[in-house]
Amino acid sequence: MRLLPKLFGKIVRKGHITLVAPDGTKYQAGPGGGPHVTLRILDPALDWKIVFDPELSAAEAFMDGTLVIEDGSIHDLMTLIFANKRQFDMSGGQIAWNGVARKLRRFMQHNPIARARANARAHYDTGNDLFRLFLDRDMQYSCAYYPVGDETLDEAQTKKKRHIAAKLALGPGQTVLDIGCGWGGLALYLASVADVRVVGVTLAEEQYRFATARACAAGLSDRVEFRLCDYRNVTEKFDRVVSVGMLEHVGVNHLREYFLGVRDRLDANGVALIHSISSKAPPGITSSFLRKYIFPGGYAPSLSETFADIERSGLWATDVEIWRLHYARTLEEWRRRFNLAREAGTLPATYDARFQRMWEFYLSACQCVFDYGSSHVFQIQLARERDGVPLHRDYIAECERLYAAREPEFMERLWASADAAMAGAPTMASV
Secondary structure (H helix, E strand, C coil): CCHHHHHHHHHCCCEEEEEECCCCCEEEEEEECCCEEEEEECCCCHHHHHHHCHHHHHHHHHHHCCEEEEECCHHHHHHHHHHCHHHHHCCHHHHHHHHHHHHHHHHHCCCCHHHHHHHHHHHHCCCHHHHHHHCCCCCCCCCCCCCCCCCCHHHHHHHHHHHHHHHCCCCCCCEEEEECCCCCHHHHHHHHHHCCEEEEEECCHHHHHHHHHHHHHCCCCCCEEEEECCHHHCCCCEEEEEEECCHHHCCHHHHHHHHHHHHHHEEEEEEEEEEEEEECCCCCCCCHHHHHHHCCCCCCCCHHHHHHHHHHHCCEEEEEEEECCHHHHHHHHHHHHHHHHHHHCCCCCCCCHHHHHHHHHHHHHHHHHHHHCCEEEEEEEEECCCCCCCCCCHHHHHHHHHHHHHHHHCHHHHHHHHHHHHHHCCCHHHC
């Protein structure tokens, strides 16, 4: 083994790594003073495969069990890589593949309705029993909000929903479109806390069935409707539009279409709240691992890309908020819960060892992106008119206090509706 030790010798300038070759020879790299990891290489071909395509080949080798972490954990390895991210990105193989990805990114993110449906189902129809193991009681699969810092996951996700509801400046009887409604938690929360009517849309069959069952169990079917359809097929007007964790699935080619769609779904005095992963860096590409195994067609747009198409929509950007480390804390808790489930043997047998290592890699890498990389989350409030919301931000805190006081009346019922939906029907993974 010659190439891999040279690669790590060049890129590891913080921390320390030990490589154990298939023949037992050990190679050292790095000065120390940071994470230490020992990797055993079981496949001799990895000597050139990882050098040729570092990010994807290393991930696949870990998934396949041909790259074994003997000292430390996958999170230690991710931390080491991000501590040396600049050198890693400057390796020849990574530069070459990133260059190819940049040239092809519009093709890879071309998401017409049929392809968007397939992409959504590839991830979100993995099985509700999997997501139930590590998400909060309300099944929120997006960044939680930790304004104090010591919140539990359930508390932080409730505060996220409360914050979003406050920014929507809701009034009783208003109509709301929830684009990418997930398992229905936000829609049910809005209907409960603000007495509004909500239409939620998703492309994932399991989410649709689960959310519909929840609305019935919570006694909210008269105010909350879920649809298995693309947001581009919705034709009504709404007082409010909310979209949490959906923009990342739109694709750079479709950002203008998306914001024009948001505009066209709003009535004359409408307000929208868009919550999405983004980056402080210029426009980039999606990780090859995430693109292939986790979120096909996905891309977290930069602020500059996002605002370029908001400007073309004619909407007013009335409020912008940047969340920095909130998603790192969310992912840390998801990863902890997922690993506890693995150790306890409570993951369904459908999810084999390779799948489990893939998800372990995914959750760890994503946490590091928010802990050490350039990723953040934005919330952008948009309005059809410049005075669509109050001209100060005080109303947000006032609404949050009001909603917090109302939550004890219904949160247990909403959480119980998730339990009832989970117990009610078999998931696709178990069929």
